[in-house]
Amino acid sequence: MSEEVGVASTSSGRLVICPTPIGNLSDMPPRALEALRAADAIYAEDTRVTGKLLAALDVQGKALERLDENVMAHKAGSVVAAVRAGKVVAYCTDAGMPGVSDPGLRLVAVAREAGVPVEVLPGPSAAATAYVASGTVCSQFYFGGFFPRKDSARRELLQRLAPLDAALVFYESPNRLVESLRVIADEMPERTMAVCRELTKLHEEVVRGLAPEVACEFAARDSIKGEVALVIDPASEGELRTLQAANAADATERACELLRSGARAKSVAAAIADEFGLSRNEAYNLVLSLRDGKLLPGADGSDAVALDGAASDSADAGATSPDAAVPDAGAADLRA
Numbered sequence: 166m167s168e169e170v171g172v173a174s175t176s177s178g179r180l181v182i183c184p185t186p187i188g189n190l191s192d193m194p195p196r197a198l199e200a201l202r203a204a205d206a207i208y209a210e211d212t213r214v215t216g217k218l219l220a221a222l223d224v225q226g227k228a229l230e231r232l233d234e235n236v237m238a239h240k241a242g243s244v245v246a247a248v249r250a251g252k253v254v255a256y257c258t259d260a261g262m263p264g265v266s267d268p269g270l271r272l273v274a275v276a277r278e279a280g281v282p283v284e285v286l287p288g289p290s291a292a293a294t295a296y297v298a299s300g301t302v303c304s305q306f307y308f309g310g311f312f313p314r315k316d317s318a319r320r321e322l323l324q325r326l327a328p329l330d331a332a333l334v335f336y337e338s339p340n341r342l343v344e345s346l347r348v349i350a351d352e353m354p355e356r357t358m359a360v361c362r363e364l365t366k367l368h369e370e371v372v373r374g375l376a377p378e379v380a381c382e383f384a385a386r387d388s389i390k391g392e393v394a395l396v397i398d399p400a401s402e403g404e405l406r407t408l409q410a411a412n413a414a415d416a417t418e419r420a421c422e423l424l425r426s427g428a429r430a431k432s433v434a435a436a437i438a439d440e441f442g443l444s445r446n447e448a449y450n451l452v453l454s455l456r457d458g459k460l461l462p463g464a465d466g467s468d469a470v471a472l473d474g475a476a477s478d479s480a481d482a483g484a485t486s487p488d489a490a491v492p493d494a495g496a497a498d499l500r501a
């Protein structure tokens with residue numbers, strides 16, 4: 166385990182993570198501006214973007230080096246070496262808080278692992294700004310970075326996150342927005358959502374409504390420009406009950422399939438707990454009720470199949486507590 170070194174280290178060198186405006190130059194944090202002016206070197210995700218920012222802020226005479234995802238693996242070590250040599254190195258990404266859906270997170274991880282001082286300055290974040298601007302009343306949110314590019318990946322993600330009691334926040338490209346909204350409307354037609362575009366800029370826009378209505382609004386536009394964030398409200402109580410019922414039905418079907426194949430009860434319980442996000446108790450009780458009933462619905466849903474040949478766990482025969490018989494599979498991680 167590496168030893169974490171705070172900003173109060175006796176070494177004069179440190180890595181300073183500098184947030185920048187997400188659109189309005191007036192939102193430049195004073196501490197970040199001071200850090201950029203005082204830095205011995207400035208690394209940037211895109212030197213062209215940061216170069217323009219430095220010129221607008223009248224920060225002159227600084228060495229500016231590229232440090233994006235493509236070069237992070239072999240350049241991060243030079244940042245660590247510079248800090249160890251006593252240099253103050255500032256890092257900026259294109260906009261907002263470095264590390265939020267950009268390469269800054271990897272740089273901080275490398276620096277922490279190396280044990281060099283890291284100072285993270287607070288500042289603008291498009292994700293937090295969109296969450297507040299969206300009009301949602303949910304007190305928590307899930308940030309998923311950029312929405313997937315492929316249709317199948319979008320649908321899979323939305324289905325997995327559907328039961329989550331949190332607003333869903335994503336970044337999206339204006340070029341993919343219409344298609345992404347179509348998928349959200351298909352998968353979550355009862356959800357209220359907001360499209361937050363050009364936040365903090367002159368043409369800032371927040372469009373809020375039911376997902377199908379928002380999808381139609383943007384599909385009718387000739388062009389869409391600017392940075393975009395999506396905020397999807399959590400499920401209503403009615404939708405949540407429907408989702409839970411569907412999840413239980415799918416878990417039952419999967420348990421039936423595994424039991425017919427001869428799998429042991431505790432293995433089946435572990436599998437469906439992991440796959441469907443059930444607690445150990447829920448999964449184990451479901452499997453026991455199916456197994457001990459000795460009959461399962463047929464694969465086509467019309468006939469019954471006897472379980473006389475299904476594997477039985479001698480260790481858990483008659484068991485009532487999954488804690489002793491079922492390994493801790495844990496709930497599905499919704500943040501993956």
